[in-house]
Amino acid sequence: MTTEVLGVRNHPPAKSHTNVAKRPDIFGDAGSFALPQPSTRAIRRVFAPFSTSCYRNAELPLMSSPSPPFRIGLGYDSHRLGPGGPLRIGGIDIEQASDGVHAIGHSDADVLLHALTDALLGAIAAADIGRLFPDDAEVNRGRDSRDFVAAAIEKVHETGYAIGNVDAVILAQRPKMAPHIDDMRNAVASMLGCPIDSIGLKAKTGEGVDAVGRSEAIAARVIVMLIRN
Ligand SMILES: [Zn+2]
Numbered sequence: 719m720t721t722e723v724l725g726v727r728n729h730p731p732a733k734s735h736t737n738v739a740k741r742p743d744i745f746g747d748a749g750s751f752a753l754p755q756p757s758t759r760a761i762r763r764v765f766a767p768f769s770t771s772c773y774r775n776a777e778l779p780l781m782s783s784p785s786p787p788f789r790i791g792l793g794y795d796s797h798r799l800g801p802g803g804p805l806r807i808g809g810i811d812i813e814q815a816s817d818g819v820h821a822i823g824h825s826d827a828d829v830l831l832h833a834l835t836d837a838l839l840g841a842i843a844a845a846d847i848g849r850l851f852p853d854d855a856e857v858n859r860g861r862d863s864r865d866f867v868a869a870a871i872e873k874v875h876e877t878g879y880a881i882g883n884v885d886a887v888i889l890a891q892r893p894k895m896a897p898h899i900d901d902m903r904n905a906v907a908s909m910l911g912c913p914i915d916s917i918g919l920k921a922k923t924g925e926g927v928d929a930v931g932r933s934e935a936i937a938a939r940v941i942v943m944l945i946r947n
Pocket of ligand 1: 797827
């Protein structure tokens with residue numbers, strides 16, 4: 719009885735691995751991973767993105783541009799809080815009762831816009847806000863943080879990218895942020911020239927723990943996605 723009768727074809731013997739070429743052009747210095755030869759586009763599409771430390775080294779049509787189609791950036795900032803308002807966040811002033819707080823800083827101490835600025839700059843691997851706008855420079859004393867965002871946007875555009883979307887979280891025990899979230903989203907959307915549905919924003923308390931929870935500090939985290947023009 720042959721394997722043909724059983725409906726099973728005899729497979730040719732496996733090819734020797736001696737003809738398997740390493741592809742340093744695809745896999746860079748970590749080129750110990752080898753593709754079977756002849757390689758197919760389908761195989762490369764499956765393996766290449768997971769086998770390179772930087773996908774721009776891969777030989778895929780989507781990835782052949784010197785600039786990636788997307789870039790992401792992360793920003794974080796925090797400020798101490800002091801007695802007396804208003805508290806500026808996202809370019810708007812939050813007025814509070816007599817026991818209100820404000821953020822302490824060299825500029826207007828807008829924690830959300832500082833984190834946003836760093837996220838934008840980080841996405842294009844530019845110098846961060848502290849290097850671009852030193853907090854010991856007189857010109858930055860009391861400065862409107864929208865200036866920092868505008869400078870970051872300009873750099874993003876110069877690099878050939880547009881803003882895709884933003885997501886952010888404010889960490890503050892008080893005052894309550896919920897009534898102000900949409901005003902902040904509108905303000906940020908206006909600064910970035912984006913529709914408001916491109917701006918995600920929420921707030922969390924510190925659950926009474928750490929500096930945020932004790933109302934000693936306020937913080938913000940922002941992530942942005944850029945899209946190549
Ligand atoms: Zn700051």
